[in-house]
Amino acid sequence: MSARPQVRRVRLEEWRQIRDLRIEAVGDPAAGIAFLSTPEQERTHDDAFWRDRAAGAAMGADAAQFIADDGARWVGTVTVLLRESGALDHVGRAVAHDRADIVGVYLAPSYRGSGLLGELVDAAAHWAAERGADDLTLDVHVDNVRAQKAYRAIGFVPTGETFTSVIGPELVMRRAGSVGA
Numbered sequence: 001m002s003a004r005p006q007v008r009r010v011r012l013e014e015w016r017q018i019r020d021l022r023i024e025a026v027g028d029p030a031a032g033i034a035f036l037s038t039p040e041q042e043r044t045h046d047d048a049f050w051r052d053r054a055a056g057a058a059m060g061a062d063a064a065q066f067i068a069d070d071g072a073r074w075v076g077t078v079t080v081l082l083r084e085s086g087a088l089d090h091v092g093r094a095v096a097h098d099r100a101d102i103v104g105v106y107l108a109p110s111y112r113g114s115g116l117l118g119e120l121v122d123a124a125a126h127w128a129a130e131r132g133a134d135d136l137t138l139d140v141h142v143d144n145v146r147a148q149k150a151y152r153a154i155g156f157v158p159t160g161e162t163f164t165s166v167i168g169p170e171l172v173m174r175r176a177g178s179v180g181a
């Protein structure tokens with residue numbers, strides 16, 4: 001671990017770093033209970049896909065990706081997606097009320113347990129709150145106990161809702177009035 005990482009939104013031109021961090025994340029030993037895609041699937045996407053992903057992540061009105069940069073490399077990421085009532089979310093569920101979803105959560109192993117997750121989520125929470133979304137929601141696999149503990153530690157609680165995604169049984173957690181929580 002080097003200097004305290006800087007947390008910020010990704011930039012339009014950073015599509016290669018966005019791609020590389022995603023491939024690193026979905027190759028993590030915990031990926032089978034953390035992410036909905038594999039390195040093989042991510043590697044099938046062409047440069048245009050990643051440029052488009054970067055445009056949404058950097059400049060989108062309904063999505064934003066935040067990363068932690070330790071000066072040498074990107075060491076963490078969180079993405080927030082604004083969901084409008086009536087839309088379908090990333091696993092095809094109808095959205096009952098406007099909400100903000102946290103997805104794509106990943107920390108490089110050397111930064112786990114460092115508190116960096118809270119900084120990334122707070123950055124996403126501020127961005128969402130500026131757009132009128134004060135509550136954050138996320139999905140976590142029932143067997144991803146480390147992630148559940150980490151989310152609880154920064155104010156998320158289970159809503160009681162469960163569902164089955166392509167990686168198996170997941171539960172929903174929520175953080176109300178999230179900015180500064």
Ligand SMILES: CC(C)(COP(=O)(O)OP(=O)(O)OC[C@H]1O[C@@H](n2cnc3c(N)ncnc32)[C@H](O)[C@@H]1OP(=O)(O)O)[C@@H](O)C(=O)NCCC(=O)NCCS
Nearest residue numbers: 030034105106107112113114117139140145146147149150
């Ligand atoms: C999930 C993740 C962001 C959590 O951040 P983190 O900084 O690692 O969180 P912590 O290290 O504080 O771990 C949280 C708790 O789980 C505990 N823990 C660590 N490894 C564990 C394990 N294998 N099983 C159960 N608990 C574990 C920690 O001791 C800590 O407990 P504490 O709150 O009592 O101190 C990070 O581990 C990660 O990127 N994992 C891989 C990808 C992933 O799972 N993403 C989430 C998808 S929903």
